[in-house]
Amino acid sequence: MQMESVLLLASAKNDRTEFLSSVIRDTYKLEYIDSAQRVIEEIRARSEQIYALVIDVPSESERAKEVIDYVATVNSYLFAIPILILTDEAHRDRDEEFLSDTAVAAIEPRQSARAVLHKIRKANDVINSFSFQEFSRMLKALPSLIYLKDAKARYVFCSQYWHHLSHYDEENWTIRGKTDYDIRKDKDNARAAYESDMKIIESGIGTSYVIEENDDGIQEFLQIIKEPVRNRDGRVTGIIAIINNVTEQEKLRRELKKKSVTDELTGLYNRMFYDEFIGNLREDRFPLGIISADCDGLKTINDLYGHPVGDEYIRMSATLLHSVLPPDAIKMRTGGDEFLVIIPHADEAALKSHLDQLNAAAKMFKIKDRALSVSFGGAIVHDPDTIKERITSADREMYRNKKAKESWM
Numbered sequence: 001m002q003m004e005s006v007l008l009l010a011s012a013k014n015d016r017t018e019f020l021s022s023v024i025r026d027t028y029k030l031e032y033i034d035s036a037q038r039v040i041e042e043i044r045a046r047s048e049q050i051y052a053l054v055i056d057v058p059s060e061s062e063r064a065k066e067v068i069d070y071v072a073t074v075n076s077y078l079f080a081i082p083i084l085i086l087t088d089e090a091h092r093d094r095d096e097e098f099l100s101d102t103a104v105a106a107i108e109p110r111q112s113a114r115a116v117l118h119k120i121r122k123a124n125d126v127i128n129s130f131s132f133q134e135f136s137r138m139l140k141a142l143p144s145l146i147y148l149k150d151a152k153a154r155y156v157f158c159s160q161y162w163h164h165l166s167h168y169d170e171e172n173w174t175i176r177g178k179t180d181y182d183i184r185k186d187k188d189n190a191r192a193a194y195e196s197d198m199k200i201i202e203s204g205i206g207t208s209y210v211i212e213e214n215d216d217g218i219q220e221f222l223q224i225i226k227e228p229v230r231n232r233d234g235r236v237t238g239i240i241a242i243i244n245n246v247t248e249q250e251k252l253r254r255e256l257k258k259k260s261v262t263d264e265l266t267g268l269y270n271r272m273f274y275d276e277f278i279g280n281l282r283e284d285r286f287p288l289g290i291i292s293a294d295c296d297g298l299k300t301i302n303d304l305y306g307h308p309v310g311d312e313y314i315r316m317s318a319t320l321l322h323s324v325l326p327p328d329a330i331k332m333r334t335g336g337d338e339f340l341v342i343i344p345h346a347d348e349a350a351l352k353s354h355l356d357q358l359n360a361a362a363k364m365f366k367i368k369d370r371a372l373s374v375s376f377g378g379a380i381v382h383d384p385d386t387i388k389e390r391i392t393s394a395d396r397e398m399y400r401n402k403k404a405k406e407s408w409m
Contacts, residue, residue, distance in 0.1 A: 003027070003028055003029040004028055004029065004049070004050075004051035005028065005029045005030075005031055005049055005050050005051060006024060006028040006029070006030050006031070006050075006051055006052045006053070006054060006120065007031050007033055007039060007042060007043075007050055007052075007053045007054065008020065008030055008031065008032050008033065008053075008054045008056065008086070009033055009034075009036065009039050009053065009054070009055045009056060009061070009064075009067065010032060010033075010034065010055075010056035010086075011034055011056070011060075011061070012034070013032070014056070015088075015109060016056060016057070016086050016087070016088055016109055017032070017056060017086070019109040020054065020086060020107065020116070023113040023116045023117065024116065024117065024120065027117055028051060028052075028120070036061065036062075036063035036064070036066060036067050037063075039053065039067055040067065040070055043070075043071065043074070043081065047074070047081065050081050051081075051120075051124060052081065052082050052083070052084060052120050052123060052124055053067075053071065053081055053082070053083045053084070054083070054084045054085075054086050054107070055067065055068070055083060055084075055085055055086065055098075055103070056086045057085075057086065057087055057088075057091045057095055058085055058095055058098045058103075059091055059094035059095045059097070059098070060091070064098060065098070067083075068083055068098060068100065068102055068103050071083055071102050072100070072101065072102040075102060075127065080124075080127045080128045081127065082102070082104050082105075082120075082123035082124050082126065082127035082128075083102050083103040083104065083123075084103070084104070084105045084106065084107055084119065084120060084123055085098055085099065085103055085105070085106045085107065086106075086107050086108075087106050087107070087108055088108055088109060089108070089110075092106070092108070102127070104123045104126055104127060105119045105122070105123045107119060107120075136157065136159060139159035140159050140160055142159065143244075143245070144242050144243060144244050144245075145158065145159055145160055145162060145242070145243040146158075146159045146240075146241070146242050146243075147159065147175075147240075147241055147243075148229070148238060148239070148240055148241075149197060149238050149239040149241075150237070150238045151201055151236065151237050151238055152179075153179050153180070153194055153197035153198060153201070153239070154177050154178060154179055155175045155176055155177065155178055155179075155183075156176060156238065157176070158175045161175065163215060163216055163218075164184060164185055164186065164189075164213050164215050165183045165184065165185065166183055166184070166185055167183070179194060180193040180194050180197075181194060185215050186213060186214075186215065189211050189213065192211070193224075196209070196226065197226070197239055200226055200227075200228050200236070200239055201228065201236050201238075201239065204228050204230075204236050205228070206225070206226050206227035206228060207225075207226050208223070208224065208225045208226070209223075209224055210222065210223050210224070210246060210250060211224065219247070220245060220247045221245075221246050221247045221249075221250035221251070222243050222244070222245060222246065223243070223244045223245075223246045224241060224242075224243050225241060225242050225243075225244075226239050226240070226241040227239070227240055227241070260272060261273035261276070263332075263333040265311055265314060265315060265333070266314060266315055266317075266318035266333050267318065268318050268321075268331045268332055268333045268339070269330065269331065269332040269333070270332065270333060270334075271332075271333075271334050271335070273332060274332045274334055274340065277330065277332075277342070278387060278388070281384045281387060283383075283384065285344040285345065286344075286345075286381065286382060286383060286384075287345065287346060287347060287380050287381060287382045288342050288343065288344060288346060288380070288381040288387070289341075289342070289343035289346025289347075289350060289351040289354065289378065289379075289380060289381075290340070290341070290342060290343075290351075290378060290379045290380070290381060290390055290391055290393075290394040291325075291339075291340070291341040291343070291351070291354065291355065291358075291376055291377070291378050291394065292338075292339070292340055292376065292377040292378070292391070292394040292395045292397070292398040293317065293321070293338070293339040293340070293341065293358075293374050293375065293376050293377075293398065294337060294338050294339070294374065294375050294398055294399075294402060295313060295314060295317050295337035295373070295374055296373035296374060296375055296402060296405060297370075297373060298310055298313060298314070298336075298337045301313050301367070301368075301370070304368075305368055309367065309368060312367060313337075313367055313372070314333075314336075314337055316365050316367060316372050317337070317339065317372065317374050318331070318333065318339070319365070320358065320361060320362055320365060320372065320374065321339065321341060321358075323361060324354065324357045324358050324361050325341060325343065325354060325358075326343065328343070328344055329341050329342070329343045329344075330342045330343075330344075340391065346380065347380065348380055351378045351379075351380060352378070354378075355376050355378050358374070358376055359376065362374050373405070375398050375399075375401045375402035375405060376397075376398055376401060377393075377394040377395060377396065377397030377398030377399070377400070377401060378394055378397060379391070379393040379394040379397070
């Protein structure tokens with residue numbers, strides 16, 4: 001693994017610089033630079049590769065303060081490089097005057113190797129925490145919400161709070177250290193979020209999905225994009241995520257989707273929906289009751305009164321289905337005057353009852369003094385593999401009933 005670079009601003013090698021080199025050479029790549037201007041140029045060119053900057057006895061360098069001030073300026077906005085001062089007993093008092101929010105620690109040859117390495121690491125942690133605070137203030141200006149979680153799915157940082165959280169508006173309340181179970185009002189969404197987090201932590205694979213929130217009487221749709229955070233050896237140490245409010249886009253998408261699968265004349269589902277539904281049947285809905293329906297005498301209605309009245313005859317048939325069948329029945333117009341209904345969790349007795357009610361209720365509908373007449377057929381489906389076969393069976397029964405009516409009439 002490539003070592004991180006530590007820049008050393010020193011006019012010449014000496015006992016202090018040789019001490020520093022001997023202490024950190026197995027951990028960091030030490031780069032000697034004898035010019036303040038070159039240090040500034042190196043930082044401009046490759047800031048992300050520099051772990052720390054060490055200045056040897058800044059009290060004897062004419063441009064040490066200029067370098068510290070430059071790093072302090074750029075640290076606030078682009079990156080964070082800590083400065084450490086290399087000093088000794090003879091220079092300590094004057095050198096310590098350079099300590100600041102940017103020059104955060106002093107190193108002396110009398111210190112142990114462990115202490116020096118600890119100071120460099122802690123200096124980097126401290127200066128980056130300052131930079132992160134500045135960065136987090138910038139994130140709060142964004143309309144999207146950005147958050148970090150640790151490897152136990154606990155929040156480490158969140159750019160802003162939103163009304164879907166419990167206690168979010170309480171003074172001194174913090175999200176830090178809490179899981180979604182602790183803070184989310186919608187516990188179903190909390191469980192889904194937590195399970196999604198743990199899957200990412202275990203698999204190292206990110207995800208993206210949209211959830212619906214209805215807190216405080218407000219319907220909102222939130223897009224959540226999550227990616228794993230890894231340390232340098234590749235181990236997943238947490239999650240970074242962004243939440244976008246996509247309510248307008250999602251409502252529009254759903255409206256367009258609804259229109260694409262809705263029959264314009266009757267408001268029932270159309271053939272496109274039928275094909276999609278049959279291909280994605282959920283086993284927890286079985287057994288299914290199947291009702292096949294077909295308007296009787298539609299051609300006669302069209303010939304006598306015109307197609308607008310024929311359209312009303314079809315709409316009336318849809319109204320019949322709505323008025324009799326249970327709310328969870330899936331009603332579709334699959335052709336000109338053909339309908340298919342699927343009723344979840346229906347047995348033979350329930351199906352027969354529905355068919356009897358449909359036949360009885362149809363007599364109550366009239367158009368141009370002609371009674372509504374619809375032929376029905378039914379079947380029960382116990383598993384997904386036989387759905388098409390059982391629909392065909394319901395169709396056959398419906399056509400038998402239609403022919404019986406024609407011969408009787």
